[in-house]
Amino acid sequence: MQYKLNINSIVVEKRNMTINISGEFIDQSINSRFLSTPKVILYFDNGKEDRRIPMVIPMQNITYISGKCMFYGEYSYRLDYLFWKTRNLEIPCDFYFNLSFADFYEEKVKIDVTPSEFIQDKSFFVMEDCGDHFIINKKIDKLNREKRISSLVKGCNGFLKFICFILSIPFIPLFILEGLITFTGFTSMPKKIESENKLVRLGSYVINRMCSVSKENITVDKYKRGLIRLKYKMKKHKKVQPNKITFFSARREEISGNFEFVYNKLKDDKNLEINFLFNTKSFRYMTMSEINEFAEACATSKVIILDEFTPQIHLLDLKPETKLVQLWHACGAFKTFGFTRLGKPKGSPQATRNHRSYDYVTVSSAYCKKCHSEGFGINTDNVVPTGIARTDIFFDEEYKNNFKKSFFEAHPNFIGKKIILFAPTFRGNLKGSANYPMELFDINEVCDTLGDDYVIIIKHHPFILEKHPIPEEFSDRVIDLSENTEINDLLFVSDIVITDYSSLVFEASLMNIPMLFYAFDLQSYIKSRDFYFDFKLYIPGKICTSLYTLLDAIKKEDFETERVERFRDMFFDNLDGNSSQRIADLIYKCLEE
Numbered sequence: 001m002q003y004k005l006n007i008n009s010i011v012v013e014k015r016n017m018t019i020n021i022s023g024e025f026i027d028q029s030i031n032s033r034f035l036s037t038p039k040v041i042l043y044f045d046n047g048k049e050d051r052r053i054p055m056v057i058p059m060q061n062i063t064y065i066s067g068k069c070m071f072y073g074e075y076s077y078r079l080d081y082l083f084w085k086t087r088n089l090e091i092p093c094d095f096y097f098n099l100s101f102a103d104f105y106e107e108k109v110k111i112d113v114t115p116s117e118f119i120q121d122k123s124f125f126v127m128e129d130c131g132d133h134f135i136i137n138k139k140i141d142k143l144n145r146e147k148r149i150s151s152l153v154k155g156c157n158g159f160l161k162f163i164c165f166i167l168s169i170p171f172i173p174l175f176i177l178e179g180l181i182t183f184t185g186f187t188s189m190p191k192k193i194e195s196e197n198k199l200v201r202l203g204s205y206v207i208n209r210m211c212s213v214s215k216e217n218i219t220v221d222k223y224k225r226g227l228i229r230l231k232y233k234m235k236k237h238k239k240v241q242p243n244k245i246t247f248f249s250a251r252r253e254e255i256s257g258n259f260e261f262v263y264n265k266l267k268d269d270k271n272l273e274i275n276f277l278f279n280t281k282s283f284r285y286m287t288m289s290e291i292n293e294f295a296e297a298c299a300t301s302k303v304i305i306l307d308e309f310t311p312q313i314h315l316l317d318l319k320p321e322t323k324l325v326q327l328w329h330a331c332g333a334f335k336t337f338g339f340t341r342l343g344k345p346k347g348s349p350q351a352t353r354n355h356r357s358y359d360y361v362t363v364s365s366a367y368c369k370k371c372h373s374e375g376f377g378i379n380t381d382n383v384v385p386t387g388i389a390r391t392d393i394f395f396d397e398e399y400k401n402n403f404k405k406s407f408f409e410a411h412p413n414f415i416g417k418k419i420i421l422f423a424p425t426f427r428g429n430l431k432g433s434a435n436y437p438m439e440l441f442d443i444n445e446v447c448d449t450l451g452d453d454y455v456i457i458i459k460h461h462p463f464i465l466e467k468h469p470i471p472e473e474f475s476d477r478v479i480d481l482s483e484n485t486e487i488n489d490l491l492f493v494s495d496i497v498i499t500d501y502s503s504l505v506f507e508a509s510l511m512n513i514p515m516l517f518y519a520f521d522l523q524s525y526i527k528s529r530d531f532y533f534d535f536k537l538y539i540p541g542k543i544c545t546s547l548y549t550l551l552d553a554i555k556k557e558d559f560e561t562e563r564v565e566r567f568r569d570m571f572f573d574n575l576d577g578n579s580s581q582r583i584a585d586l587i588y589k590c591l592e593e
Contacts, residue, residue, distance in 0.1 A: 001025055001026070001027045001101065001102070001104045002025070002026040002027075003023060003024065003025045003026070003099060003101070003104070003109075004023050004024050005021065005022075005023040005040070005097065005099060005109060005111050006021065006022050006023060006116075007019070007020075007021055007097075007113050007114070007115040007116075008020040008021060008022055008072075008115060008116050008117065009115050009116060009117035009118070009119075010115045010117070010118050010119070010120075010127065011117075011119045011120070012079070012119070012120035012121065012122075012125055012126075012127055013119075013120075013121050014121065014123050014124055015078055015079055015080045015124055015125070015143075016076050016077065016078060016079070017076065017077050017079050017125070017127075018074065018075070018076040018077075019042075019055070019074065019075065019076075019077070020072070020073070020074040021040060021055065021072065021073060021074075022070075022071065022072035022073075023038070023040075023070075023071055023072075023099075024068050024069060024070040024071070025038060025068070025069045025101045025104070026067060026068055027067060027069075027102075028067040029067070030064060030067050030068065030069050035522065035523075035526060035534060035535050035536040035537075036101050036102040036534040036537075037057065037059065037062055037071075037101075037526065037530065038057060038062065038069060038071045038099075038100075038101045039054065039055075039057075039099070039100045039101065040054070040055035040057065040073070040097060040098070040099055041053065041054055041055065041097070041098035041099070041100070041374065042054075042055060042077070042095065042096075042097065042098075043095070043096045043097065043098050043107070043108065044082050044083075044093045044094070044095050044096075044136070045093060045094050045096075046083060046086060046089075046091050046092065046093035046094075047091065047093075048085075048086045048089075048091070048379075049083045049084070049085060049086050049379045050373070050379055050380050050381075051082050051083060051373075051377065051378075051379075052098065052370060052373060052374035052380075053077060053082075053339065053342065053350070053374070053377075054339075054340055054342055054343075054374065055073055055075060056073055056075040056342060056343035056344075057071050057072070057073035058073065059527050061073055069101065075342075075343060077350060078350050078351055079124075079125045079136065079138070080124070080138075080143060081350050081351050084353070084356040084357065084377070084378070085379075088140065088144075089140070090138055090139070090140035090141075091138075092135050092136060092137045092138070093135070093136050093138075094133055094134070094135060094136075095127070095133055095134040095135070095136055096108040096109070096132075096133045097109050097111070097113065102534045102537060103534060103537055103538075108132075108133070110132055111132065112131060112132065113129070113131070113132060113133060113134065114129050114131065115129075123139075123142065124138070124139050124142055124143050124146070125137065125138055125139070126139075158216075161214050161215055161216035162214075162216060164213065164214035164215065164216065165210055165211070165213075165214035165216045167214075168209075168210045168213040168214055169210075171209075171210075171213065172206060172210070175205070175206045175209040175210065176202065176206055178205070178209065179201075179202045179205040179206060179209075180202070182205065183198065183202075220283075220284045221282070221283045221284050224283040224284060224286055224291070225283055225315055227288075227291055228283075228286075228291055228294065228295065228312060228315050228316070229315055229316065231291055231292055231294075231295035232295040232298055232299060232315075232316050234295070235295050235296055235298075235299035235300075236299050236319070238296075238299050238300050239300070240299075240300060240301065240302050240319060240321050240322055241273060241300050241301065241302060242302055242591065243271055243272050243273055243302065243591065244272075244273045244275070244300055244301045244302050244303075245266070245272055245273070245274050245275070245301065245302065245303045245304075245305065245587065245591075246274075246275045246276075246277060246297045246298075246301040246303070246304050246305070247259050247263065247274070247275070247276045247277070247305045248276075248277040248278075248279075248294075248297065248304060248305070248306055248310060248313070249277070249278050249279075249280075249306070249307050249308065249310075250279060250280060250308060250309075250310045250311070250312065251280065251307065251308040251329075252278055252280070252307070253278050253280060254278060255276060255278075256486075257307060257329065257389075257390050258307050258327040258329065258388065258389040258390050258583075259276075259305070259307055259327070260390075261389035261390055261392055261393075261579075261580040262305070262327065262389050262580055262583050262584055262587070264580065265580050265581055265583075265584035266584055266587065275297060275301070277293065277294060277297055279294070283311070283312070286312075294312060298313070298316055298318060298322070299319075301322060302321065302322060302323065302590070302591055303322075303323050303325060303587055303590045303591060304318075304322060304323070304324050304325070305325045305327060305587070306324070306325070306326045306327065307326075307327050307328070307329050308328075308329055309354065309355070311354070313357070314352075314353055314354045314355070314356075314357060318357060321593075323359045323360070323590035323593060324357055324358050324359050324360075325358070325359060325360045325361075325362070325586070325587065325590060326355075326358045326360070326361045326362070326376075327362050327388075327389060327583065328361055328362065328363065328372070330388075330503040330506075331364045331388045331391065331503060331506035331507060331571065331572075332363075332364055332365070332368060332503065332505075332506040332571035332572075333363075333367070333368040333371035333372060333375075333532045333533075333571070334501070334503050334505070334506070334531060334532065335501055335503070335529055335530075335531060335532075336375065336529060336530045336531065336532060337375045338354075338355055338374075338375035338376055338377065339355075339374060339375055339376065339377040340371070340374050340375045340532070341529070341530075344528065344529070344530070348377075355375075355376040355377055355378065356376065356377045356378055358376060358378055358382060359382060359590065360382055360383075360384055360586060360590070361376060361378065361382060361383045361384070362384055362385075362386045362387075362388070362389075362583055362586065363383055363384070363385050363386075363388075364385065364387055364388050364391070364506065364571050364572050364573070364579075365385050365570065365571050365572055365573040366385045366573055367570050367571060368383070368385065368571065369383040369385065371532045384586060385573050386579055386582035386583045386586060387572070387573065387574050387578070387579025387582060387583075388579055389579050389580040389583055390488065391507065391510060391572075391577075391579055392577045392578070392579055392580050393488060394488075394491075394507070394510045394511060394577070395575075395576065395577025396577065400492045403489050403492050403493070404492055404493055407489075407492075407493050408493070411479060413455065413476045413477070414455050414493070417453060417454065417455040417477075418453055418454045418455070418495045418496065419454075419455055419456075419457060419493055419494050419495050419496070420454055420455070420456045420457070420494070420495070420496045420497075420498060420554070421456075421457045421459060421490050421491070421494040421496070421497045421498070422441065422456055422457065422458050422459065422498045422499075423458075423459040423460075423487060423490075423497065423498070423499050423502055423504050424436055424441075424460070424461070424498075424499055424500045424501075424502060424518065425461050425499070425500060425501050425502040426460075426461040426463045426464050427521075434461065434463035434464055434465075435464065435466070436460060436461075436464050436466075438466070438468050438469060440518075440520060440547060441468075441518070441547065442547065443456075443468070443469065443470055443471055443474055443478055444471055444474070445547060445551075446547070446551065447474045447477055447478065449551045449555075450551065450554060450555070452477070454477070454554070455477045455478070455479075456477065456478045456479075457479055457481055457490055457493075457494070458470075458478065458479070458480040458481065458482060459480075459481055459482055459485070459487050459490060460480075460482040461502070462482075464482065467480060467482075468480055468482075487504060487507075488507055491504075491507055491508060491511050491513060492511075494508075494511075494513055495513070495514070496513070496514050496515075496516065496554065496559070497513050497514070497515045497516070498515075498516050498517075498518055498550065499515065499516075499517060499518070500517060500518050500519050501519070501525060501529075501531075505539070505540060505541075505567075506571055506572075508540075509540050509564050509567050509568040509571070509572075510568065510572065510575070512561075512564055512568075514541065514557075514559035514561050515540055515541030515542075515559065515564070516541055516542055516544055516550060516553055516554065516559060517539055517541055517542065517543045517544065518544050518547075518550050519535075519543050519544070519545060520545050520546065522535065522543070522545065538563075538566075538567060538570070539563065539567070540563045540564040540566075540567035540568070541559055541560055541561070541563060541564070542558055542559055542560040
């Protein structure tokens with residue numbers, strides 16, 4: 001595939017770099033083979049850390065004409081947020097471009113990067129054009145001086161707001177009267193005050209009015225965040241216990257998943273002190289004892305192990321001797337996440353520190369390293385292809401047989417039938433708006449078309465609270481196990497998997513199960529979320545865009561299973577059932593560092 005990339009302009013002003021690019025890919029089959037969008041990745045390397053940051057190219061800036069894909073884009077980046085662990089070091093970094101489209105990918109593209117327009121004020125950063133890349137020098141003294149001045153101004157502003165808040169106290173009786181009036185329905189309560197308890201609503205209203213007068217945003221979340229930081233600072237003087245390991249999860253209430261498999265490899269070592277902290281509460285609802293326990297664990301643990309985005313941990317500057325290990329819950333690298341979604345809805349803003357303090361992230365293959373380092377905003381070497389712990393279960397024949405036995409004892413109607421596992425992901429933005437258009441998978445039509453030989457297991461994402469409607473006449477052929485069954489276990493009894501954009505495809509590929517992708521909204525999903533690879537080229541099964549084509553593919557057994565092996569080999573380096581042991585070895589390495 002041929003390509004062109006032009007750097008039209010670069011403007012460096014204080015801490016910001018604004019870059020404008022244009023380019024094209026040339027391939028006669030572009031309009032028929034691909035669903036990709038061009039991806040330009042800015043690559044920075046200072047010798048100690050590297051960082052990949054995606055270039056935002058809006059869909060309206062991409063044109064497909066006669067075997068060409070032409071694109072252009074412009075975006076601004078904060079140069080002082082490039083790196084995390086070396087952010088306070090005055091060392092130069094090299095700046096290159098990476099480029100990808102469909103099945104093409106090139107690191108450090110060999111082009112003349114000299115921009116047509118190059119403007120820089122050289123106040124905090126100086127860029128030097130080296131022909132095929134740039135060198136960026138940072139003036140750390142000036143940056144620190146500005147940071148101190150900014151902190152002083154922010155502190156003074158906060159103090160003045162606090163004084164205004166105190167001065168608003170005499171107006172409390174008036175605010176109470178206003179609050180009482182809202183109960184009559186004559187005026188409305190602010191939308192964010194949603195408690196059913198009238199006394200709580202009245203108190204919240206008074207605080208809200210005091211904040212509006214003083215321009216100070218005092219919320220429970222803000223207070224709890226500050227309290228977590230304060231508690232950690234109070235305990236930071238305590239020594240790190242050299243053999244203390246803490247498993248902390250904000251997504252589960254008991255040991256399971258990756259945690260369970262790794263723990264089983266460590267539990268017999270009597271020299272280890274292993275703790276568990278499971279807390280699914282948001283900041284607002286954490287109690288003082290829970291905050292205290294969390295701060296104590298962070299101050300004294302040698303290794304802290306996570307399994308999901310954990311906002312509490314990113315509030316803290318952990319001690320250098322404390323190692324933070326992220327056992328990311330998903331296999332492979334499928335839907336974009338984190339910093340890869342820069343500039344997209346719900347994407348992580350560049351200035352956030354979320355994810356960036358991990359010392360190690362475990363992934364399923366070397367192919368995933370660059371995807372996860374980009375998504376998490378961390379050094380590529382911090383991403384380790386150990387394999388995913390919970391996939392070890394797929395190599396345990398005794399476990400498989402025991403689950404099959406218990407499943408068919410509970411559902412004897414499914415014995416001897418072709419079992420379809422319907423497991424789509426959700427639409428919307430996380431829990432609050434999660435949904436799935438269930439009318440597009442109509443049970444009546446599915447069962448009538450496929451006949452009695454087929455039975456269906458429905459497994460919706462945990463964020464979907466609505467039940468999939470199952471007509472009474474098909475209750476012996478369709479069951480909904482969304483609430484109480486581990487999805488990986490269901491693969492042991494499934495003959496066909498129907499999904500869309502769920503990461504279940506990775507586990508299904510390990511079992512070599514035929515897959516169909518019911519992707520009725522593929523184009524809009526790419527526009528809002530996108531993937532790390534071309535969906536049409538790499539997905540391990542047939543894509544169906546309507547219920548008719550989906551059911552037709554099932555009846556004809558048209559699954560395109562020849563795609564599965566390539567997909568599996570791309571996203572799994574080791575098919576041996578020893579991922580948990582490799583992760584345990586990594587944890588022992590952390591204990592020695």
